[in-house]
Amino acid sequence: MLSRILLCFFLLRLAAPDEEGFLFNGFQGAHLNLDGAAEITSEGLVRLTNSTAPDKSHVFFGDPVRFKGDPGSNVYSFSSCFVFGIVPLYPGLSGHGVAFFISPSKDLHGTIGSQYMGLFNTSNNGNPSNHIFAVELDTVRNPEFGDIDDNHVGIDINSMSSFESRPVGFYANSSGRFENLSLISGGPIQVWVEYDGERMQVNVTVSPMEAAKPSVPLLSSVVNLSSVLLDRPMYVGLSSSSNTFLSSHYLMGWSFKMNGAAQALNISGLPALPRNRAAGQHPLEIWLRLAVALSALVAVASIIILVRRKIKYAELLEDWEKDYRHRRFPYKELFDATHGFDEKGLLGEGGFGRVYNGILPRSKVEVAIKRISHESSHGMKQFIAEIVSIGRLRHRHLVEFLGYCRRRGELLLVYNLMPGGSLDKLLFDHAGLTLEWKERLRIIKGVAAGLLYLHEEWEKVVIHRDVKASNVLLDSDFNGRLGDFGLARLYDHGSDPQRTQVFGTVGYLAPEMIRTRRATKATDVFAFGVFLLEVACGRRPVDPKSPEVEMVLVDWVLRCWRSERILQVVDPRMREYVAEEVETVLKLGLLCCDPLPGARPSMRQVSLFLEGLLPLPESGSSYLDPSVTALMENEALDVRFMSYSPETVSLLYVGR
CATH class of the missing domain: 1.10.510.10 (Transferase(Phosphotransferase) domain 1)
Incomplete structure (x- = not known):
């Protein structure tokens, strides 16, 4: 009998799910639902993504939560606290971040990873019928969503275009001074997401795990969630995704509470993040540890430069593309032609991508380069075959297609540049020349x-x-x-x-x-x-x-x-x-x-x-x-x- 009481007490301390909230100081035996790449490690961490392949994942609290009373009523107050860490494969290069979210369903299989962070896709992004509220902690700047930088917190309503966002940091309690905080530092970060139902106000606070909760939130915004959250129970979760720059996203602890402050996590009792192995291979650290000669240090540094260069200019080339080699441009040539796709050379932006002005280094031909994002190779072989065939078109009233380049998640199309620009600018820019x-x-x-x-x-x-x-x-x-x-x-x-x-x-x-x-x-x-x-x-x-x-x-x-x-x-x-x-x-x-x-x-x-x-x-x-x-x-x-x-x-x- 005593052993049963002790077992029940232990489980209650580990995870206390009830109608008001839950608390997880580590996740061994936790009442969670995982999908995608998510898994619970032997140390009690939730590993959302890993450094083996780009992926997306979700972790849900097992039971749905009711956020509203009668139909049409205001959303109740709620609060959540969690500690996470992003461990990049290469220092300073990371996939996308982590998002706390509330969703009407645990079935998010139709969503896209990468910049959509496993919450939306290209067709439903921005659709009010999503009924998704999220707080993103993003490590990549996506201009198509209006991101402010590559290290920001944003409040998202049914869309990855944030309702409001701020660069990541915290206001120190001792001085009141704003301190910057890097999401991809490899260290643990604590986040508080709080909603005041009466004031309809969302507060987001961020700090290093060891620091006390800052008294001033990083982001505070009035948001009426009555039309976003449904009258029926919904699911609380965290999502993450990675891209070409692989990284591992970990969740160390998590608490949630309705109509009150989320329980504080036991910081000293949380499982530790794994060591950043990539950071351990920094050339200076290797030199200090092994006391190698200066020549060896230079050699290691050269290897790192070559690896980073390879990552920077990496392309996606499959066997079937050998037939189109004469129409394929090296990515480095296009990168150099546009000075690294500098914003100063941006010619235009539309629903299918951004167009940059460039001069090919070898031929000195002035070109227009269109960058298009794509998430899979589905239909890509047929598309490349058609676009290369179209490259044989020759007519004085058609823009000449010169070739293409392909990277993971990105397609680049190269055309001859037309110095007169596009017709619509002359038709609709009333401040310019009238035709x-x-x-x-x-x-x-x-x-x-x-x-x-x-x-x-x-x-x-x-x-x-x-x-x-x-x-x-x-x-x-x-x-x-x-x-x-x-x-x-x-x-x-x-x-x-x-x-x-x-x-x-x-x-x-x-x-x-x-x-x-x-x-x-x-x-x-x-x-x-x-x-x-x-x-x-x-x-x-x-x-x-x-x-x-x-x-x-x-x-x-x-x-x-x-x-x-x-x-x-x-x-x-x-x-x-x-x-x-x-x-x-x-x-x-x-x-x-x-x-x-x-x-x-x-x-x-x-x-x-x-x-x-x-x-x-x-x-x-x-x-x-x-x-x-x-x-x-x-x-x-x-x-x-x-x-x-x-x-x-x-x-x-x-x-x-």
Whole structure:
């Protein structure tokens, strides 16, 4: 009987789960659920990731916790304290950090590691239906999420773009002075996450494990979690992920409490972090320990420099890529061409990556280099084969693709640089140069000729899949060239295109793409039609700042056409233009945007219309047929509505 009482007392001291909270001073026998790479070591640590391969992991308290009372009520106060440590394989080089989070489910298998830290993926990041609250301690700066640096704490609501963030550090109790703290120092760090339900205030406090809790929190922000946390029980957890720079993430102790302060951890009783073996191989330490000669020290230092250089310029090269060696650039050459991808050389940034200006060291050719993140090699072999084949395209109205480079988690595409920049900057940057009509018409005709070459005149059919003003670049003579073939697909003449994912940009997607998921010549023609209206009107396809009747460009032009006021949509910044030519372009744009694919002209017909060699049909648009309009509304195929809804925006921006 006595032994049973002592056993129960021991288990209660180790982990005290009840309806209000829990306490773990070490994790042997702890009531936890682990997934991914997470495991409990023989010393009682939770090892979230290890230094063998990039991975993600989660650790959940075994029982769900109720954070709200009646439906619609405010979130209760809660508090959590945990001690963790990041031990990098190489000093100063670490994978991503650790996040405390609250989730409606323990099933996070569809999430991505790396910069998403096992909490979200490319399609649901930022979606309010996630119902995830997190506090990230991140060791990598991800510009796509607006990260402030590579050592910060952030409050995340349904997204990796932090609601508020601060560089990691603490305010010393003795002096009140702010002290910096490195997340990848290899030492243990203690974190407090506290939510005041009445004041709706989140406080995050960080300090070295041995220090007392700072009286001033590092980060304090008013956040109403009522719409984030659900009325039903939810799960409390910690997540982590690593990337190319491998590191081990450890959890040493953890406590949590509802409506009160989390119990203090027994710091002296926590299991110790393993020794940072990589730090132990520092050249100076080796020299002191072995008392080697100066020549040996230089030799060891040289090896370390070579290792770091290899890591810095490491590439991903598989056997199947040997066939494309003539199109492959060494990463070091692209790194040197852009001065280490310096922000000063940034040409632009979009949903699929960032574009940098560079000069190739050997040839002195000025290039544009696009960096695209990717998390797996799924479909990569086919993609590289297609992009290299597209590299054989030669036309004076297409931007020349020069080659590619591949690293783990990253793809780089290299194009000839167009000194005139992208067309959309000239169309929409009202502080810059205004294009007159004759220049716009010349650009339109050039893009049409380039698209005709892709559809009918090359050895294969090339579907661009992303025709828009931002992908039209201008040479030194302001001739338009269609570029960015990162989404292009090709197939043999006379064959049918295969079903694919819905790729493209909101406002340019043809209605049938949502239903058939087949990119065809007709879907390219639809996007070209939107492009025609964009150039003639000087307006984006969707402009939320415009009056409601003018918000969707196609609708607005169509409305003015029906009321015989079509020239009212012309860009007012143009000082002079030929009315007949502008009217032809606008009507042709509507014809290309016909909701029925079969009613759209081919690109050869489009070129003939633009050159005045073929008259436009008097009235052929299905927009004027009430039965077709009703059918579109009944079947919900009208892309003007579907592609603009918040639920589909993230889907439409997913790319390779």
